[in-house]
Amino acid sequence: xxxxxxxxxxxxxxxxxxxxxxxxxxxxxxxxxxxxxxxxxxxxxxxxxxxxxxxxxxxxxxxxxxxxxxxxxxxxxxxxxxxxxxxxxxxxxxxxxxxxxxxxxxxxxxxxxxxxxxxxxxxxxxxxxxxxxxxxxxxxxxxxxxxxxxxxxxxxxxxxxxxxxxxxxxxxxxxxxxxxxxxxxxxxxxxxxxxxxxxxxxxxxxxxxxxxxxxxxxxxxxxxxxxxxxxxxxxxxxxxxxxxxxxxxxxxxxxxxxxxxxxxxxxxxxxxxxxxxxxxxxxxxxxxxxxxxxxxxxxxxxxxxxxxxxxxxxxxxxxxxxxxxxxxxxxxxxxxxxxxxxxxxxxxxxxxxxxxxxxxxxxxx
Amino acid sequence: xxxxxxxxxxxxxxxxxxxxxxxxxxxxxxxxxxxxxxxxxxxxxxxxxxxxxxxxxxxxxxxxxxxxxxxxxxxxxxxxxxxxxxxxxxxxxxxxxxxxxxxxxxxxxxxxxxxxxxxxxxxxxxxxxxxxxxxxxxxxxxxxxxxxxxxxxxxxxxxxxxxxxxxxxxxxxxxxxxxxxxxxxxxxxxxxxxxxxxxxxxxxxxxxxxxxxxxxxxxxxxxxxxxxxxxxxxxxxxxxxxxxxxxxxxxxxxxxxxxxxxxxxxxxxxxxxxxxxxxxxxxxxxxxxxxxxxxxxxxxxxxxxxxxxxxxxxxxxxxxxxxxxxxxxxxxxxxxxxxxxxxxxxxxxxxxxxxxxxxxxxxxx
Numbered sequence: 001x002x003x004x005x006x007x008x009x010x011x012x013x014x015x016x017x018x019x020x021x022x023x024x025x026x027x028x029x030x031x032x033x034x035x036x037x038x039x040x041x042x043x044x045x046x047x048x049x050x051x052x053x054x055x056x057x058x059x060x061x062x063x064x065x066x067x068x069x070x071x072x073x074x075x076x077x078x079x080x081x082x083x084x085x086x087x088x089x090x091x092x093x094x095x096x097x098x099x100x101x102x103x104x105x106x107x108x109x110x111x112x113x114x115x116x117x118x119x120x121x122x123x124x125x126x127x128x129x130x131x132x133x134x135x136x137x138x139x140x141x142x143x144x145x146x147x148x149x150x151x152x153x154x155x156x157x158x159x160x161x162x163x164x165x166x167x168x169x170x171x172x173x174x175x176x177x178x179x180x181x182x183x184x185x186x187x188x189x190x191x192x193x194x195x196x197x198x199x200x201x202x203x204x205x206x207x208x209x210x211x212x213x214x215x216x217x218x219x220x221x222x223x224x225x226x227x228x229x230x231x232x233x234x235x236x237x238x239x240x241x242x243x244x245x246x247x248x249x250x251x252x253x254x255x256x257x258x259x260x261x262x263x264x265x266x267x268x269x270x271x272x273x274x275x276x277x278x279x280x281x282x283x284x285x286x287x288x289x290x291x292x293x294x295x296x297x298x299x300x301x302x303x304x305x306x307x308x309x310x311x312x313x314x315x316x317x318x319x320x321x322x323x324x325x326x327x328x329x330x331x332x333x334x335x336x337x338x339x340x341x342x343x344x345x346x347x348x349x350x351x352x353x354x355x356x357x358x359x360x361x362x363x364x365x
Numbered sequence: 366x367x368x369x370x371x372x373x374x375x376x377x378x379x380x381x382x383x384x385x386x387x388x389x390x391x392x393x394x395x396x397x398x399x400x401x402x403x404x405x406x407x408x409x410x411x412x413x414x415x416x417x418x419x420x421x422x423x424x425x426x427x428x429x430x431x432x433x434x435x436x437x438x439x440x441x442x443x444x445x446x447x448x449x450x451x452x453x454x455x456x457x458x459x460x461x462x463x464x465x466x467x468x469x470x471x472x473x474x475x476x477x478x479x480x481x482x483x484x485x486x487x488x489x490x491x492x493x494x495x496x497x498x499x500x501x502x503x504x505x506x507x508x509x510x511x512x513x514x515x516x517x518x519x520x521x522x523x524x525x526x527x528x529x530x531x532x533x534x535x536x537x538x539x540x541x542x543x544x545x546x547x548x549x550x551x552x553x554x555x556x557x558x559x560x561x562x563x564x565x566x567x568x569x570x571x572x573x574x575x576x577x578x579x580x581x582x583x584x585x586x587x588x589x590x591x592x593x594x595x596x597x598x599x600x601x602x603x604x605x606x607x608x609x610x611x612x613x614x615x616x617x618x619x620x621x622x623x624x625x626x627x628x629x630x631x632x633x634x635x636x637x638x639x640x641x642x643x644x645x646x647x648x649x650x651x652x653x654x655x656x657x658x659x660x661x662x663x664x665x666x667x668x669x670x671x672x673x674x675x676x677x678x679x680x681x682x683x684x685x686x687x688x689x690x691x692x693x694x695x696x697x698x699x700x701x702x703x704x705x706x707x708x709x710x711x712x713x714x715x716x717x718x719x720x721x722x723x724x725x726x727x728x729x730x
């Protein structure tokens with residue numbers, strides 16, 4: 001078991017990483033202030049892990065709220081189910097919410113905790129690779145709006161994050177790959193040696209070898225914790241974590257939530273960002289190809305949907321949260337392992353990148 | 366014009382109080398960071414003051430969002446209208462929301478600002494006495510849930526509060542009285558000399574004499590600012606601001622939002638709290654009667670609805686946010702001008718107080 005610390009003053013909290021931690025209630029007890037606990041999970045995770053977690057929480061008044069599984073349900077109506085459950089069970093301000101599941105469960109539970117009675121405690125117990133290395137750490141919570149992803153939410157930090165890598169053994173291969181998109185992202189934006197490690201260990205990761213998984217999770221969480229500690233509310237550095245996300249969100253929104261997994265859309269978006277960086281002269285064609293090869297080796301799609309036009313991308317990107325006073329800022333790569341955020345690029349170049357034939361790039365690898 | 370400061374470190378902000386301030390855009394400019402402004406108001410206030418405020422904001426890209434008027438619409442569906450308006454106009458993270466209206470508009474706009482893109486700036490421009498002396502200051506925002514009032518929300522401070530007492534000239538007499546319930550509250554919980562002043566000036570206030578109104582607003586805001594600065598998130602002292610509110614919320618919830626105005630329910634709740642304090646030996650019968658007389662002089666009802674049983678009260682109060690680990694804490698009066706928060710009272714005494722014949726108390730005044 002390893003513990004990292006997210007350093008945010010009085011809002012600091014630990015990330016506890018290991019295998020088979022879910023049944024160890026003593027790991028959670030220090031972070032539960034009252035007697036009431038509400039476990040929020042979804043219909044896929046509940047049959048696998050809910051009972052084990054409930055049993056580990058002997059002595060508390062525990063309720064569970066089971067949401068339908070999927071990004072399509074990350075909306076107000078389903079958030080309301082959490083409030084309904086808490087109010088029906090008369091949970092008060094000292095209740096602790098526990099998010100048991102992937103990114104959707106974590107984002108919704110965190111936002112519910114931020115809003116319920118104007119703020120109660122919550123703990124993240126992420127069960128997908130994507131949520132373990134990304135969404136469970138850093139306090140971004142929220143729901144989608146028909147006009148944009150994550151448009152309604154809060155910065156709200158958990159009291160602790162408990163990562164049980166053993167839960168990945170039941171994760172569908174496609175979702176594991178989606179998580180690897182974010183793992184690769186950390187290498188690209190701030191940790192070039194980690195990129196080398198990933199190239200050597202991508203097979204072990206896809207084979208779910210525990211030591212490789214824990215190493216990848218720890219290095220990813222360490223990178224995220226550093227960035228979040230330096231810039232909690234995304235005024236600068238933290239925006240680099242969105243490499244590939246502006247393009248990716250456009251894909252997700254356009255295709256309808258849930259058709260492309262978040263990590264899949266990010267993978268395609270990452271290659272678009274790499275291509276833009278290449279066109280700006282920051283990455284060589286060979287480095288761009290390296291990015292594409294690693295994403296493909298992780299089992300990810302890198303070619304955006306054929307039906308999406310440049311106009312489609314531009315329209316969706318115009319409502320991105322990274323737009324400030326009308327300027328679209330993009331996260332790009334200055335070099336392998338070094339990201340920057342910039343609005344200083346010719347509009348025609350962005351147009352070219354949106355029109356690039358990514359299938360052709362992949363074909364020549 | 367007078368300016369008070371709410372002292373909350375980096376979240377500090379001014380309360381600017383005066384007459385005919387609404388058309389003075391220069392008062393707001395220092396608190397607007399970007400180019401986009403969204404004025405949120407309601408269908409009653411819009412015809413009276415929206416144009417004046419819009420004209421004062423020349424140079425900004427201003428949209429307005431007009432909600433239906435009333436506590437009955439303080440729900441998620443109507444909050445959604447604010448997000449719809451912001452997204453349709455592509456407002457980004459640097460937008461500033463301005464709440465122009467009463468407590469419902471302020472609470473909803475503040476909560477929308479807390480959640481939109483995980484938090485944008487907002488300014489309170491309260492136009493009712495109740496919102497000027499209470500809800501616009503202190504950062505409590507939120508919406509109602511069918512199972513409880515203000516159950517979903519956030520602590521989120523405005524950048525500034527601009528109070529134009531001249532807007533009270535168009536306020537219905539019933540709503541002015543409702544605001545006076547909160548003004549009287551400040552005297553009761555922490556400012557005995559203010560109680561004396563109120564007894565002498567209650568007629569002037571109901572006649573809307575500007576000097577009296579500004580004095581009452583300033584003393585109320587000063588009291589609230591002191592309490593909020595000492596306890597932003599209501600871990601202790603701030604709870605005293607809820608004198609009469611636990612009983613009052615039960616009345617509002619039971620009767621259906623909007624039938625009793627918030628201030629009216631608080632007035633009846635305040636007499637119940639005074640009676641409880643009397644039964645505990647903290648107030649004399651004459652002091653309790655003094656509370657009743659002042660509330661009545663302010664034009665307020667002090668007898669709870671005849672149809673509400675003690676059981677009704679207990680059931681609604683059990684989901685109050687002041688319940689902690691099953692214990693219902695009440696705000697009571699140790700003396701005139703001194704409040705306390707306590708869960709240390711016999712349950713039978715609460716029962717007696719709920720069953721007290723308040724009409725009889727009023728009859729003997």
